[in-house]
Amino acid sequence: xxxxxxxxxxxxxxxxxxxxxxxxxxxxxxxxxxxxxxxxxxxxxxxxxxxxxxxxxxxxxxxxxxxxxxxxxxxxxxxxxxxxxxxxxxxxxxxxxxxxxxxxxxxxxxxxxxxxxxxxxxxxxxxxxxxxxxxxxxxxxxxxxxxxxxxxxxxxxxxxxxxxxxxxxxxxxxxxxxxxxxxxxxxxxxxxxxxxxxxxxxxxxxxxxxxxxxxxxxxxxxxxxxxxxxxxxxxxxxxxxxxxxxxxxxxxxxxxxxxxxxxxxxxxxxxxxxxxxxxxxxxxxxxxxxxxxxxxxxxxxxxxxxxxxxxxxxxxxxxxxxxxxxxxxxxxxxxxxxxxxxxxxxxxxxxxxxxxxxxxxxxxxxxxxxxxxxxxxxxxxxxxxxxxxxxxxxxxxxxxxxxxxxxxxxxxxxxxxxxxxxxxxxxxxxxxxxxxxxxxxxxxxxxxxxxxxxxxxxxxxxxxxxxxxxxxxxxxxxxxxxxxxxxxxxxxxxxxxx
Ligand code: GLN
Numbered sequence: 001x002x003x004x005x006x007x008x009x010x011x012x013x014x015x016x017x018x019x020x021x022x023x024x025x026x027x028x029x030x031x032x033x034x035x036x037x038x039x040x041x042x043x044x045x046x047x048x049x050x051x052x053x054x055x056x057x058x059x060x061x062x063x064x065x066x067x068x069x070x071x072x073x074x075x076x077x078x079x080x081x082x083x084x085x086x087x088x089x090x091x092x093x094x095x096x097x098x099x100x101x102x103x104x105x106x107x108x109x110x111x112x113x114x115x116x117x118x119x120x121x122x123x124x125x126x127x128x129x130x131x132x133x134x135x136x137x138x139x140x141x142x143x144x145x146x147x148x149x150x151x152x153x154x155x156x157x158x159x160x161x162x163x164x165x166x167x168x169x170x171x172x173x174x175x176x177x178x179x180x181x182x183x184x185x186x187x188x189x190x191x192x193x194x195x196x197x198x199x200x201x202x203x204x205x206x207x208x209x210x211x212x213x214x215x216x217x218x219x220x221x222x223x224x225x226x227x228x229x230x231x232x233x234x235x236x237x238x239x240x241x242x243x244x245x246x247x248x249x250x251x252x253x254x255x256x257x258x259x260x261x262x263x264x265x266x267x268x269x270x271x272x273x274x275x276x277x278x279x280x281x282x283x284x285x286x287x288x289x290x291x292x293x294x295x296x297x298x299x300x301x302x303x304x305x306x307x308x309x310x311x312x313x314x315x316x317x318x319x320x321x322x323x324x325x326x327x328x329x330x331x332x333x334x335x336x337x338x339x340x341x342x343x344x345x346x347x348x349x350x351x352x353x354x355x356x357x358x359x360x361x362x363x364x365x366x367x368x369x370x371x372x373x374x375x376x377x378x379x380x381x382x383x384x385x386x387x388x389x390x391x392x393x394x395x396x397x398x399x400x401x402x403x404x405x406x407x408x409x410x411x412x413x414x415x416x417x418x419x420x421x422x423x424x425x426x427x428x429x430x431x432x433x434x435x436x437x438x439x440x441x442x443x444x445x446x447x448x449x450x451x452x453x454x455x456x457x458x459x460x461x462x463x464x465x466x467x468x469x470x471x472x473x474x475x476x477x478x479x480x481x482x483x484x485x486x487x488x489x490x491x492x493x494x495x496x497x498x
Pocket of ligand 1: 101102103104130131150151152153154155156183298445
């Protein structure tokens with residue numbers, strides 16, 4: 001256990017290690033006995049699940065890797081933590097992240113950057129991806145059975161792709177966000193990182209439930225409408241008795257895609273074709289605008305969410321007087337936020353406040369919302385299954401309305417998760433100005449944000465590549481995206497591919 005803790009610290013993947021105690025060991029032993037008797041509470045009984053530190057736990061602090069929450073311990077457990085414990089799992093330790101989930105390399109943390117399990121050619125540490133990099137490294141280094149992360153624009157899929165693990169982002173609204181510290185509410189999802197897709201499925205099965213405390217959570221009505229839809233023979237036969245129709249998104253073949261990624265994508269598609277599935281080029285023309293729309297919408301929501309951290313209602317208050325002689329009120333507020341938030345979070349607050357201001361609202365925020373609709377429409381136009389949240393796709397409707405296998409419509413879309421393998425950690429650490437590294441890391445999200453804007457289920461699975469001499473990097477991430485509500489198909493295709 002001590003050896004594990006030292007390793008945690010070296011990789012800086014874990015902020016608060018779960019202290020091994022007699023009670024904890026006993027829980028593992030009890031679960032082992034139950035498993036032997038065939039009376040396990042669930043497949044997660046007695047398993048250690050690491051928790052990203054923006055998910056509330058009452059037994060360990062929740063810092064969001066921010067100095068402004070360095071003294072915060074939640075008085076309650078998030079619904080997902082309760083559900084894991086109820087299934088017999090041991091929820092903890094808490095893992096490192098980009099502050100409040102803002103970043104793509106887990107470098108924007110008050111605790112220092114996460115180091116990947118992979119090393120570059122010269123032995124230099126590589127980026128673990130972000131923002132759930134701590135969860136991904138904890139899983140990759142076998143320090144836990146699986147981990148929870150959050151995925152707003154790719155934060156579970158990108159670290160999975162960079163660390164050779166599986167990262168699953170469910171459909172928006174499937175898993176409760178109650179007790180998950182909000183970054184951008186209309187995009188935030190709880191995601192799962194594991195070494196095998198089957199384990200991600202087991203965790204998903206435990207967490208995929210309605211929670212009335214989260215108003216954005218799928219209602220029981222919508223859930224049963226989706227299950228009815230999926231039980232129609234044209235959908236339940238997919239993969240079971242009918243080969244898949246796989247969409248190959250032309251716009252994901254971007255010029256920046258490195259040859260190793262393009263090769264891995266091709267070999268994944270070829271192996272699926274060899275198994276009898278068919279490939280169909282599809283076009284998602286709004287993809288090229290998705291990244292700009294995301295970086296307007298996510299900071300806008302973040303700037304509003306983070307307003308409450310003022311040192312009075314929430315957050316660690318800066319020391320010193322409320323205001324100084326001749327200085328207007330608000331001095332304490334500015335000092336608290338100026339020292340409590342890191343540079344990237346401050347940048348997002350400024351970006352968000354700007355795009356929401358009266359003068360720029362129409363040109364930025366409203367335009368970005370329009371692009372979001374176009375991105376959603378693109379996906380709906382290529383999937384054979386109608387969007388169950390859209391009109392006319394209710395249970396009991398005519399079969400022709402539910403699915404359209406004419407015109408080259410597809411069951412899933414498969415593309416790369418990122419445009420390149422992980423860069424070196426040094427290259428993504430912000431320079432004194434911070435600006436260039438920030439912009440570069442925004443671009444890293446180009447292939448993950450479309451599914452986020454549309455709220456679709458997506459999984460990144462590791463696919464082998466020829467190992468770079470000496471680097472140990474032998475896998476890259478391939479992403480499978482499904483229609484809204486088609487989470488189980490996405491997981492099953494993940495299993496076929498890994
Ligand atoms: N890298 C993206 C961002 O910084 C995504 C983060 C996330 O999914 N939490 O906004």
